[in-house]
Amino acid sequence: MRIGFVKMHGLGNDFVVLDGRSEALPEITTTLAAALANRHTGIGCDQLVVLDGSDVADFRMRFFNADGSESGACGNASRAVGLLHGRPARIETLGGILTTEPSEAGISVDMGVPRFDWDAIPLGFAMDTLTMPVGWEDLVGPTAVNVGNPHVIFFTPDTDAVDLARIGPIIEHDPLFPQRINVNVATITSRSAIRLRVWERGSGITLACGTGACATAVGAMRRGLVDRRVEVTLPGGVLVIEWGTDGRITMTGPATEAFRGSFELSDYLA
Numbered sequence: 418m419r420i421g422f423v424k425m426h427g428l429g430n431d432f433v434v435l436d437g438r439s440e441a442l443p444e445i446t447t448t449l450a451a452a453l454a455n456r457h458t459g460i461g462c463d464q465l466v467v468l469d470g471s472d473v474a475d476f477r478m479r480f481f482n483a484d485g486s487e488s489g490a491c492g493n494a495s496r497a498v499g500l501l502h503g504r505p506a507r508i509e510t511l512g513g514i515l516t517t518e519p520s521e522a523g524i525s526v527d528m529g530v531p532r533f534d535w536d537a538i539p540l541g542f543a544m545d546t547l548t549m550p551v552g553w554e555d556l557v558g559p560t561a562v563n564v565g566n567p568h569v570i571f572f573t574p575d576t577d578a579v580d581l582a583r584i585g586p587i588i589e590h591d592p593l594f595p596q597r598i599n600v601n602v603a604t605i606t607s608r609s610a611i612r613l614r615v616w617e618r619g620s621g622i623t624l625a626c627g628t629g630a631c632a633t634a635v636g637a638m639r640r641g642l643v644d645r646r647v648e649v650t651l652p653g654g655v656l657v658i659e660w661g662t663d664g665r666i667t668m669t670g671p672a673t674e675a676f677r678g679s680f681e682l683s684d685y686l687a
């Protein structure tokens with residue numbers, strides 16, 4: 418059975434998109450998602466994105482990391498799917514309902530309301546999430562934010578000086594985070610600008626992370642370090658994040674379709 422896909426990216430964070438609304442899809446197991454995402458033996462991507470019907474929104478969107486684990490949110494993929502849709506959309510995700518709409522600067526996504534309670538992150542036990550009394554080597558006193566998926570954010574003088582490939586997986590798998598965690602290292606460069614690198618849970622270092630940009634911006638705003646609208650510069654490019662007085666986060670940035678193709682399902686079933 419052949420299955421069609423669209424290869425897309427948001428600032429270099431890349432996706433394989435399968436559309437279950439236009440063709441029957443198999444059950445997306447951890448093994449199948451990881452096999453499709455494999456850059457050596459599969460199509461290759463940071464996240465597999467699966468679309469299907471919804472009773473409460475225009476359609477439903479699911480996200481699977483490169484290791485096959487499922488996430489409740491993916492900011493860059495939401496813009497990519499918003500681009501694919503071509504007009505405003507309400508989309509059901511595990512992390513809540515999102516809305517996307519084309520804008521002059523690409524695609525804008527209403528990412529919803531962030532959560533800060535320790536058990537909503539979630540953490541393994543109760544603690545302050547604004548300045549957590551924990552640290553890993555030089556990275557200390559992070560803040561934690563859930564934007565449909567869990568993030569911990571470290572503000573450092575120089576994000577490029579952090580050996581994220583080494584420390585990222587250690588923090589991701591720390592028992593403090595029962596659902597693992599996305600690890601953000603950020604440098605504040607002005608009241609309206611942040612530089613950011615992200616170790617993504619289940620995918621490792623990516624060129625950009627939309628939810629990481631949202632969580633970092635909101636974390637910096639809660640700490641009083643930046644204003645309510647910031648430009649977040651990631652290795653792959655810039656996202657604009659605004660935290661409205663209604664509590665909702667809006668993310669705006671580009672999305673790109675790279676190519677389309679198809680694969681033979683039996684090649685990916687063990």
Ligand SMILES: N[C@@H](CCC[C@H](N)C(=O)O)C(=O)O
Pocket residue numbers: 430463464480482487488489490491492493494566567599617618619620623625626627628629
């Ligand atoms: N690339 C993403 C986030 C993808 C999910 C994340 N790795 C998780 O497991 O929560 C983005 O653009 O937000």
